[in-house]
Amino acid sequence: MEVITFESxxxxxxxKKIDRIAGFVTNIEATPKNKDPDWSSVRLESEEIxxxxxxxxxxxxxIRKEGRLFYxxxxxxCIYKFEDVEQLVKEKIFPTHIKSYQEFRKAYLEYVK
Structure with a gap:
């Protein structure tokens, strides 16, 4: 077995670097993995929608021109509030396969992964 020496x-x-890395790992492990975002702060671009x-x-x-969606x-x-788009999904304004706001939230979370 070989002995390796370091300067103090x-x-x-x-x-210190190892302790810092350990702190990052601890923070990441403590962060809930399935936490939903604050929907009121989510903004979407046209392409994302x-x-x-x-x-x-x-x-x-x-839909925008008809005044049904604020942007x-x-x-x-064009930037939209998630909640505004979600409301139109609830009202079934969009001709889409997504039928409920729960499906819309799930689809958004999959999209941003």
Whole structure:
């Protein structure tokens, strides 16, 4: 068996780095894995809505133009509140395979994985 020697300063630095890594691992393990996001703070872009609901951008534009869906423009993209889109899913406004807001939430979580 071979003995490896370290300088005291190098060993202390290594020990601090290992402790820091252990702290990160502990935090990650303590974080709940199935925690849902705060739905009121989730924002969606047009492309995300079209992908999740499997609708065309034209359909989304038509619903927007009819005033049924509030949006704002940020950096040249239409941004929507998750809750507003969810409400239209509940009201069955979108011609989509997703039939309930629970399915919409589940589809969103799968999409962002």
């Amino acid at each position: 300063d190098a060993f202390k630095q290594l020990e 079209c992908d999740i609901l499997d609708i065309s951008s034209r359909t989304l534009q038509r 704002y423009i940020e950096k040249g993209k």
